[in-house]
Amino acid sequence: MTQSEPIFRLEGVTHKYGDLTALDGIDFVAEDNSYIALLGPSGSGKTCLLRVIAGFEKPDTGRIWFQGRDITDLPAHERGIGFVFQNFALFPHLTIFENVAFGLRNGALKISAAEITDRVSSAIEMVGLSGMEDRSPDQISGGQKQRVALARSLVLQPKLVLLDEPLGALDANLRERMQTELRAIRERLDVTFLHVTGSETEALAMGDQVAVLDKGQIVQYGTPEAIYDSPALSDVALFLNRFNLFDGRLDGAIFEGPFGATPVSSVRANTSDVYAIRYDRTRIFDADVVDLPGPALPVRYLASEYLGSSIVFLFETEDRKTVEVDHHLSLGEPRDLTVGEKYTLSWDPAQAIVFGKETAR
């Protein structure tokens, strides 16, 4: 990945639907030639952001820059930004070949028939659909439609392609294959992908960079590792679905939670006091063990889920909150637990992340 000039830049982009603020003053700079995953829960405004960049909707305030040019007032068809829809939006009355050729044939530039045939054929070959040129969109599978939609955009050689939950309509097997393929295709071309998704695993797996969107604002932007290891806000941690989060009260350097009072070393600014510890860093002990690595959280064992490479144990705290422990099987066989029995959970306090509404230190 080469870091260079920003491919696009958002300056204070705000968009409202009536009283609802979908985008709330977004500032964002995207590097050229990279894979950016835009992660957000439903209703966070992520699709709206994509539509604003594509030019399907106009922001109420703010500017959008693309390749060093202000495109805020440019209509969608003059932007040269590709868009891949969740429902693919293929043209049902055209063959696969004509779908891919559509932009070349009907765009502002006049392109010779021979060149169109050449470029369309190589685009179809790139997505592995050679031989299907004459089929119509209702004669191919969901995964193939996805490839046609991608080829249709890429044949125009855009510098930026926006993908709106492109894998959402595919089944789990296909989704994983397409993840690998999308990355491979992007790396072959000099193009930036902005991939919107509601799935944290998809975002972390695919993005060179991940932007987390919440309530119309980008709350964190960084590499998947950085986001996974140190979420900037408790909402990000919650959304990553990898942390046990405990509400409590932070008083100076002491956090009081369901596990008692624990000293904390560093605190991140947040709207409430929250203590976070990753599922795979939470450990299980018998209820009467006293030699613990850190705080003691009394729990009752509920159930386990086998995930192939790891096992997830589900516990319940005294105030009926579910707590998860992720045990990776490469670390050895998991211990046998009895459903309904009491256990104690503990962890190394240095691995916890503490959010506090007092000023961060």
Place this chain on the structure above:
Amino acid sequence: MESKVLKPILAVYVGLFILFLYGPFIVLGILSFQQGPEGGPQFPILSWSTYWYQHLFGLTPPSRIAPLPVGEALIRSLVLAFMTMVTSTVLGVMAAQAFRKRFRGSGIVFYLIVLGMMVPGVLTGLGTSLLANNVLGIDRHWWSTAFLAHVVYTFPFAFLVMLAILNRFDGSVEEASWSLGVSPIRTFRKVTFPLIFPGVLSAMLFAFTLSFDEFPRTLFASGRDQTLPLAIYGTFSVEIHPNIFAFGVMTTLFSFALLSVYGILMALSVRRAKKMAMQEDIA
């Protein structure tokens, strides 16, 4: 079983419905083969003949019964129906397209358009003629005032048909086209129009047939030269001869021919629409 009782009742009901629907036409069809020129609109048939069909085309020796003065009226009505069809469909598509986005006053505009098909036709016709004669001081013609009255009447039908079609239309294919660098006008021509074509056909059929046999509005608004419904009505007021029935059969056959064309075009484009629907299901 409930269906043992219900089914025969429904069958009888449907039978009666079809009888009343086609009864008048069957009677008309039988009477058109009445003997001529002395036979009239009565049963029983004196003897079967095609006299009145020949009479219609001026192939019979001269008799006391004047040929039906419908030749020019028929041409006028066809031309008027065609003009109305094109205008109303274009307006209907454009208006329905405009209603895809909520705009200020869209509710009021909607009712103003739809009112055109609801106000009593005689009043519209009378109003149109008064407006032309007394206010604007222009002559009434079938191609001017009557044409306007027809468009006002048929435009709402075309509009409602297109509104229903566009309501179900998934706009993401248009956005996809824009994002491929294709201008909105070309997108409409290459993507939207082919996909809404079944609806456009229906709107055209509505506008044409409604205009072709429009009576109350045309009565006052058309001026001196009459359209077909007016010409036929004019012959009634003197004396009724079976040549009217022969003419009725001919126009009905023409309508069937029109419907067949519509049916064929529809079948061709419905195939596309199905593909569209399948694609939407996945989404």
